[in-house]
Amino acid sequence: MFYNFGVIPPTGLQRKWFDMREVSSKKSREIDNLNKTDRVGSRPYLMADEQKDARIGPGFQVEIPDEPTHSFGQEEDLNREKETIWIPETVEYDPKEVLEADQIRHVYWTAIWQQWRGHIPFEMALKHLMECKYDFATALDSIDQKLKELPQEMRPVGMAQARSLLDMHNAAKKTDKRKRNLREIQQYLIKNYHLGEIQNFRYQLSRFYYYQPTHGVPCNCRDPICTDYQFEPRVGCTNCNRHHRPHLPVDPEKLCLICQTYLELRKEMRPAEQVVFNSSELEFLEKWNQKEAESGTRLTRDNVEKLIRMETWRRWGDEDLTDEEEAMLNLSKLVIRNRTKSGKHTEEEKRIKGSRILNQLVPLILPLFTKCNCLISGGIPHGSENRDKWSFSGEEVEKYRDLISCFEGDQFQVSEFLKVEPELVERFVEKYPENHEIWKGKQFFPLQPREILQPHNFSPIIPTFVYDDAEDGDGEPSSKKAKKAKKARKV
Numbered sequence: 001m002f003y004n005f006g007v008i009p010p011t012g013l014q015r016k017w018f019d020m021r022e023v024s025s026k027k028s029r030e031i032d033n034l035n036k037t038d039r040v041g042s043r044p045y046l047m048a049d050e051q052k053d054a055r056i057g058p059g060f061q062v063e064i065p066d067e068p069t070h071s072f073g074q075e076e077d078l079n080r081e082k083e084t085i086w087i088p089e090t091v092e093y094d095p096k097e098v099l100e101a102d103q104i105r106h107v108y109w110t111a112i113w114q115q116w117r118g119h120i121p122f123e124m125a126l127k128h129l130m131e132c133k134y135d136f137a138t139a140l141d142s143i144d145q146k147l148k149e150l151p152q153e154m155r156p157v158g159m160a161q162a163r164s165l166l167d168m169h170n171a172a173k174k175t176d177k178r179k180r181n182l183r184e185i186q187q188y189l190i191k192n193y194h195l196g197e198i199q200n201f202r203y204q205l206s207r208f209y210y211y212q213p214t215h216g217v218p219c220n221c222r223d224p225i226c227t228d229y230q231f232e233p234r235v236g237c238t239n240c241n242r243h244h245r246p247h248l249p250v251d252p253e254k255l256c257l258i259c260q261t262y263l264e265l266r267k268e269m270r271p272a273e274q275v276v277f278n279s280s281e282l283e284f285l286e287k288w289n290q291k292e293a294e295s296g297t298r299l300t301r302d303n304v305e306k307l308i309r310m311e312t313w314r315r316w317g318d319e320d321l322t323d324e325e326e327a328m329l330n331l332s333k334l335v336i337r338n339r340t341k342s343g344k345h346t347e348e349e350k351r352i353k354g355s356r357i358l359n360q361l362v363p364l365i366l367p368l369f370t371k372c373n374c375l376i377s378g379g380i381p382h383g384s385e386n387r388d389k390w391s392f393s394g395e396e397v398e399k400y401r402d403l404i405s406c407f408e409g410d411q412f413q414v415s416e417f418l419k420v421e422p423e424l425v426e427r428f429v430e431k432y433p434e435n436h437e438i439w440k441g442k443q444f445f446p447l448q449p450r451e452i453l454q455p456h457n458f459s460p461i462i463p464t465f466v467y468d469d470a471e472d473g474d475g476e477p478s479s480k481k482a483k484k485a486k487k488a489r490k491v
C-alpha cells in the first residue's frame with residue numbers, strides 16, 4: 001500500500017503537478033474502506049512534531065518481504081551491480097589526459113549545463129560521454145535522450161509563492177519562530193510541487209535572496225563554464241526544431257548551445273534527428289505554427305512568447321484559472337478588504353482582483369548564475385595567485401614604487417607592465433601611501449579612479465504583495481481568514 005504523497009517528482013517528459021486534493025481524498029477513501037473505526041482524517045501523514053498513538057488495524061500493517069534480502073554475516077550488496085559512472089579514457093598519465101579533463105568540463109559540460117540550466121546532472125553527462133566512446137560531438141547529439149529518465153521539468157514557481165517562502169525565512173530569522181518543514185511548506189505555501197522540487201527551489205531561493213545579498217556574488221570570472229554565451233532555447237533552435245517547423249532553412253544565427261558546440265567541434269551541422277522535447281516544449285512548437293497560420297506571417301520565437309504571455313495574462317486577469325494555478329494563489333492576499341458594499345464585486349473590484357491574481361502568478365525566473373565581472377573591471381578574481389596577496393617583498397616594493405612614479409599613477413599601465421591586476425597596484429598604494437618613507441625622495445602620484453562594473457544577471461525582485469486595504473497574510477489561512485478568502489473566491 002504505497003501512495004504518492006508528492007515526495008519524489010515523476011520522471012519523464014510529461015509534467016505532472018502535485019495535487020494535494022487528489023492524494024488526500026484517495027488516501028482517506030481507501031482507509032475508510034479498510035478500517036472504518038480508526039481513520040486518520042484527510043491528512044495523509046503526520047507532522048514532524050506531532051504525536052500519535054500507533055494505529056492498529058488492517059489499514060496500518062507494515063509490509064514485510066517474503067524472502068529476506070540477505071542473511072546474517074553476508075555482505076548486503078554482494079550481488080548488487082555497481083554502476084560505473086566514469087572511467088577516464090586513458091589510464092596512464094600523460095599531458096593529453098589533463099587537457100581532455102579540462103575540455104570535458106569547459107566544452108562538453110558547459111554546453112549541457114547552460115542549455116538545460118542544470119537539469120541534466122554532471123555524473124549523467126559523464127556516463128553518457130563514456131558510453132559514446134569519449135566523443136564530445138556524438139555524446140552531445142544524443143544527450144537529450146537522458147531527459148526521458150530524469151525527473152520532470154521544473155516549472156518556475158509563482159511570485160506569490162516565492163514571496164511567502166521568503167517571508168517565512170525572514171520571520172524565522174527575526175522572531176525565532178520555527179521554520180516550517182518541507183511538508184508544511186507544501187501544505188501551505190507551495191502546494192503544487194513535489195517535495196523534491198520544493199527542496200531544490202528552497203536552495204535556489206536562499207542562494208539568490210539570502211547568500212548573494214549578504215555575502216556578495218561569488219566570483220566566477222575565471223571559470224569558463226560561466227562564460228556568457230548567446231544561444232536559443234532548444235525550441236527556438238532552427239536545427240533542433242526543424243522537424244516541427246517545416247519549410248524553413250537552418251539559421252546559423254539561431255542555434256542552441258548544443259548545436260553550436262557540435263558545429264564548432266565537427267565543422268558540420270549536428271544531425272539532431274531524434275531531438276527529445278518535453279510536452280510543454282511540443283505544445284509551444286504547436287502553438288507557434290498555429291499562430292503563424294492564424295496571422296499569415298512568420299513569427300520569431302520572441303514574438304510567439306510575447307503573444308502567449310499576453311494571452312495568459314488576459315486569462316489570469318479574467319480569473320479564468322487552471323486547477324494548478326488556483327493552487328498557486330495566496331488567497332489571503334487576494335481579499336479586498338474595507339469594501340464599501342458587501343456582496344458581489346463591482347467591476348472595479350473585479351479588475352483589482354484580476355490584477356492581483358496576475359501579479360501573484362507571474363513566474364519567478366531565476367538566472368543560472370549571476371556573472372561577477374570583477375576581472376574585466378580590473379579586480380583580482382577568484383583563482384588568481386594574487387587573491388590573497390597583501391604583502392610585498394623588498395624587491396617588489398621598489399619595482400611597484402618606481403613604476404607608479406614612472407607611469408604617473410596610472411595603475412592600468414603599471415599592471416600591464418607587471419602582468420598583475422590593477423587592484424593589486426591599488427593594494428600596494430593602500431599599504432604604502434604618500435606619507436610612507438618609501439616615497440622619500442621619489443615622486444608620488446595618486447592612482448586613477450577605477451570604475452567597478454557591477455555583476456549582471458541578478459535574480460528578479462519579488463514583490464511584497466502588501467496592499468493598502470489588506471493586512472499582511474502569510475498564506476496560511478486561519479479559519480476566519482480561510483472563510484473570508486473562500487467567500488472572496490466565490491463571488
Ligand SMILES: [Zn+2]
Pocket residue numbers: 218219220221222372373374375380381382
Ligand atoms: Zn570576479
Ligand SMILES: [Zn+2]
Pocket residue numbers: 234237238239240241255256257258259260272
Ligand atoms: Zn539545437
Ligand SMILES: [Zn+2]
Pocket residue numbers: 243273
Ligand atoms: Zn530529418
